[in-house]
Amino acid sequence: TVTLRCRTWEKNSVNLVHFYHEEKNLQVLGHGTELSLSPLQLQHSGRYHCTGRVYTVVPQGWKESAPVTVTV
Template sequence: LVLQVTAGALLEGDTVTLRCRARGDISVTQVWFFHERKKVAGPLKGTEISLRPLQLHHGGRYRCRGKGDIWSKWNELSAPVTVRV
């Protein structure tokens, strides 16, 4: 899985979107999002969440975990992505 974050400089009050995607043509069917190892959303049928309005406490490391068509277990975890506010 790959966790993508809205590009560009992020300021307080902005909106940032986190999107969890599988490599290739694999569809992700359920997703969980984690901030500093704490679950912040999920299970979701969608693959993205938005943080708004962005605040200083939103800064830190995020990961996503997902289940897709080819995975039989809930253990696919993305590499961490850092959000800086």
């Protein structure tokens, strides 16, 4: 199992998280701020990133994470 977590800097909160695999929206597979790939399969290989709404004292709007690469 590989678990990807979408987090923000410091103690800011994030919600409405969407996960992407090779630019394809996987939102139906995400639960909150985590995406679990289990059982891990060859087709899970590739680049992933997430987007979400970040909240601070002043709303920051939608932010996009840096991509990570999963190799199976």
